[in-house]
Amino acid sequence: MRPTVGVVIPVYHSAPYIRGSVESVLTQTYPVDQIVLVDDRGDDDSIEIAQRVLAEYGREHILITQPSNGGLGRARNTGLAALTTDLVWFLDSDDEAEPDFVDRLVSVLVEADAQIAVARTRRVDIDGYTLGIDEAEPRHAVLSGERYAREILCGRAKAYACTKLFRREILGERPWAQDQAYEDFASTLALALSVPRVATVADPLYRYLYREGSLSTALSESTFDLFTVEDQVHDLLRSRLGDRRWNREYVGFRYREVLTSVAHVAMRAAHAGGQTPLSRRAVDRVRGDIALRDLTALWAGRRYRQMVFAVMVKFTPRLYSTVLQWR
Numbered sequence: 001m002r003p004t005v006g007v008v009i010p011v012y013h014s015a016p017y018i019r020g021s022v023e024s025v026l027t028q029t030y031p032v033d034q035i036v037l038v039d040d041r042g043d044d045d046s047i048e049i050a051q052r053v054l055a056e057y058g059r060e061h062i063l064i065t066q067p068s069n070g071g072l073g074r075a076r077n078t079g080l081a082a083l084t085t086d087l088v089w090f091l092d093s094d095d096e097a098e099p100d101f102v103d104r105l106v107s108v109l110v111e112a113d114a115q116i117a118v119a120r121t122r123r124v125d126i127d128g129y130t131l132g133i134d135e136a137e138p139r140h141a142v143l144s145g146e147r148y149a150r151e152i153l154c155g156r157a158k159a160y161a162c163t164k165l166f167r168r169e170i171l172g173e174r175p176w177a178q179d180q181a182y183e184d185f186a187s188t189l190a191l192a193l194s195v196p197r198v199a200t201v202a203d204p205l206y207r208y209l210y211r212e213g214s215l216s217t218a219l220s221e222s223t224f225d226l227f228t229v230e231d232q233v234h235d236l237l238r239s240r241l242g243d244r245r246w247n248r249e250y251v252g253f254r255y256r257e258v259l260t261s262v263a264h265v266a267m268r269a270a271h272a273g274g275q276t277p278l279s280r281r282a283v284d285r286v287r288g289d290i291a292l293r294d295l296t297a298l299w300a301g302r303r304y305r306q307m308v309f310a311v312m313v314k315f316t317p318r319l320y321s322t323v324l325q326w327r
Contacts, residue, residue: 003086003110005102005165006034008079009093010072011050013042017094017209022053024096030103032089035061036079041069046093073176073183076161080171088168090161094209101205105165108199112142115195118157118164119205126211134158134208138200145195152189153233153249155256159188163206170195177232181222185257186232193240216261219269219279223262227285230258251297255306259286263313267321283317290314 007025011018025032035054039047047063054061062082066075076090087106091097101119109117121134136156143151151157161176161184170191177183192198212218233253237246266282290310298307312320 003106004033004084005030005087005089005106006036006083006085007032007089007091008036008038008076008083009050009091010038010040010075010079011042011046011093012040012069012072012075013044013046014093015044015046015049018046018050019053020096021091021093022050023057024099024101025091026053026057026059027099028097028102029100030106032102034083034085035059036082037061037063038075038079039063039065040071040075041066050093071179071181071183073180073187074178076176076183077174077178080175081173083168086168088166088171089164092162094211095162096207096209098203098205098207102165104201104203104205105199108141108201109165109167112197112199114142114197114199115145115167115170116148116164116191116197117199117201118148119201119203121158121160121163121206121208122204123208123210126209131210133204134160137202141200143198143200145192145198148198149189149192150246150249152185152192153246153253155252159185160206160208161188162208164188166191180228181225182229185229186236189233190236193236217265217268219265219282221278223265223282224285226258226262227289230254248297248301251294252301252303252306255294255298255303255310259289259313260306260309262286263309263320264324267324270321271325283313287314287317 009021014021025035037047037050051063064078064082066078080088089102105117105119123131123134125131135158148157152159175191176187234250237250262282263286266279270276270279290313295307295310298310
């Protein structure tokens with residue numbers, strides 16, 4: 001039987017982009033059966049534009065209005081509760097997917113009897129120019145869930161929710177972390193570890209919009225949520241797999257996704273507007289979290305760039321900041 005597909009689109013501050021996002025759902029070669037819009041209470045007309053596009057195409061949809069802005073994870077969980085389809089897709093309202101995104105992911109998922117199907121990501125700027133492909137080409141068409149989790153930890157795969165189709169039954173009620181930024185990483189890792197098989201598509205079928213001022217490029221209190229993600233990943237690996245067997249991958253993740261990310265955002269904010277108490281606090285937190293004993297695991301994992309980062313930021317943060325400024 002043909003699996004049914006539903007999409008959850010949290011809508012927040014995306015008025016310039018949401019028409020393209022919604023149209024990329026409506027023009028899928030494999031029709032999307034249910035569309036849920038979650039109004040996360042932005043102060044622009046994003047939700048009105050989204051509904052206007054759906055009306056132009058004559059498509060019914062479900063609209064859920066949050067009582068107040070609750071963040072992406074909470075909006076996804078709220079929208080998920082309204083879906084009754086076999087498969088679930090989560091789409092960010094400033095991104096787009098290629099017309100055959102759903103078709104190809106459904107095909108590989110069914111063929112492999114997998115629980116998750118994933119495509120690669122094309123990162124684009126606001127003019128539509130390709131900046132790069134975020135993930136390495138998958139080594140196999142089908143991976144075990146544990147192998148895919150390891151690929152995420154190693155940085156070969158990305159934990160983005162939106163590049164994937166999920167079987168509804170593996171998601172539960174609230175799969176996404178709530179009330180924090182960077183809600184994808186630990187949540188996707190936990191989902192991968194919970195399933196036997198993940199099917200992959202080598203082509204970049206998802207278009208991720210990179211723009212200045214976004215969460216990943218601007219320093220704010222939300223930047224510190226990366227340390228919450230670090231704790232979540234640590235607890236997940238300890239409870240399910242044991243620290244020692246995954247220590248090399250965990251240390252690599254910690255330096256690549258958390259410490260380097262926080263330091264770079266803080267230093268670049270200081271380059272742009274001068275050092276602030278927030279940027280100093282971020283760099284000091286990173287320096288305090290760098291442990292020289294980690295160099296052994298970084299060396300064993302051939303994480304030479306992270307080794308250089310660790311030594312320079314620990315002992316010569318101003319020099320590292322200067323080098324970063326001219327990169």
